Amino acid sequence: MRPTLSDSKRLIIKNLKKEFNGFWALKGLNLELGQGEIFVLLGPNGAGKTTTLKLITGLLHPTEGEIYIQGIDIKKEPIKAKSYIGYVPDEPFIYPKLTGREFINLVAGLYNVKKEDYEVRLQKLFKKFDVGEWIDELSEGYSHGMKQRVIMCQLLLHNPELILIDEPLVGLDPKTARTVRQTFLKLRQDGKTILISTHTLSFAREIATRLGIINHGELKFTGTLKELAEISGQKDIEEIYLKLTEQ
Numbered sequence: 001m002r003p004t005l006s007d008s009k010r011l012i013i014k015n016l017k018k019e020f021n022g023f024w025a026l027k028g029l030n031l032e033l034g035q036g037e038i039f040v041l042l043g044p045n046g047a048g049k050t051t052t053l054k055l056i057t058g059l060l061h062p063t064e065g066e067i068y069i070q071g072i073d074i075k076k077e078p079i080k081a082k083s084y085i086g087y088v089p090d091e092p093f094i095y096p097k098l099t100g101r102e103f104i105n106l107v108a109g110l111y112n113v114k115k116e117d118y119e120v121r122l123q124k125l126f127k128k129f130d131v132g133e134w135i136d137e138l139s140e141g142y143s144h145g146m147k148q149r150v151i152m153c154q155l156l157l158h159n160p161e162l163i164l165i166d167e168p169l170v171g172l173d174p175k176t177a178r179t180v181r182q183t184f185l186k187l188r189q190d191g192k193t194i195l196i197s198t199h200t201l202s203f204a205r206e207i208a209t210r211l212g213i214i215n216h217g218e219l220k221f222t223g224t225l226k227e228l229a230e231i232s233g234q235k236d237i238e239e240i241y242l243k244l245t246e247q
C-alpha cells in the first residue's frame with residue numbers, strides 16, 4: 001500500500017545510479033528527507049550534485065534506482081510527483097523575449113496555480129524579493145541578480161513541498177542573498193523540505209539542518225555539522241569539507 005502524505009517522507013532515494021556512456025556519475029545513492037529539513041549537498045566539481053538534482057526533477061532518467069516524492073514513485077506517476085517540486089537549475093533560463101511577469105505567469109500555468117491565489121502570492125513575493133517595475137520589461141535586459149529574483153518568485157509561486165536548488169547564491173548581492181537565506185529558514189518553519197547543492201560553505205553552515213558530502217558519485221557522509229565535525233576531527237566547516245573530500 002502506498003504511504004499517505006502525512007506518514008511519507010518528502011523524498012526517498014534508493015540505490016540511485018546514473019551512467020553516461022560508460023561513466024558512472026552516480027554509483028548507488030541513498031537518501032531520505034523528512035518535513036522541515038534543509039539538506040545541503042556539498043562536494044567537488046563533477047561529484048554528481050547536479051546529476052542528483054536533475055534525476056529527482058525527472059530531467060534525467062536513472063540508469064538504476066528509485067525516487068519517491070511524497071511517497072509517489074516518479075517513474076509511475078511523474079506528473080503528480082513533479083507537482084510537489086520547485087526547482088532552480090544551476091543555470092536558470094528565462095525566455096529572453098518574455099517579461100519577468102510573463103515568465104512567472106507561464107510557470108504558474110504549468111503548475112495550475114489557481115487564479116485567486118496567483119495575484120496575492122505574486123505581490124507577496126515581489127515585495128519579499130524587491131521586484132521593481134522592471135518585471136514588465138523583456139528579461140533579455142535583466143542583470144544576473146534580477147533574473148535570480150524572478151527565478152525565486154516562480155520557484156515559490158505554486159507553494160512546493162520539496163524545493164531543489166542548485167547553487168542558490170551565485171551572483172546575488174548581499175541583501176538579496178540574505179533574503180534568500182531568510183526565505184529558506186521561513187520555508188523550513190512552514191514544514192517545507194529543501195535540498196540545496198552549493199559550494200558556499202558559510203551558507204551551508206548557517207542554513208543546513210543536515211549535510212551530505214558527495215564525491216565521485218557516492219554520498220560519503222551525511223549528518224549534522226556537529227556530527228561531521230566529530231567524524232572529521234575538524235571544527236571549521238572548510239576544514240571539515242576538505243578532510244571529508246580528500247582521497
Ligand SMILES: Nc1ncnc2c1ncn2[C@@H]1O[C@H](COP(=O)(O)OP(=O)(O)OP(=O)(O)O)[C@@H](O)[C@H]1O
Nearest residue numbers: 020023025043044045046047048049050051052090
Ligand atoms: N549529460 C552528461 N553527459 C556526460 N557526462 C555527464 C553529463 N552530465 C554530467 N556528466 C558527468 O557526470 C559527472 C557529475 O556531474 P555533475 O554535473 O553532477 O557534477 P556537480 O557535482 O554538479 O559538479 P559542479 O560542482 O561542477 O556543479 C561529471 O563527471 C560530469 O562530466
Ligand SMILES: [Mg+2]
Nearest residue numbers: 049050090166
Ligand atoms: Mg553542478
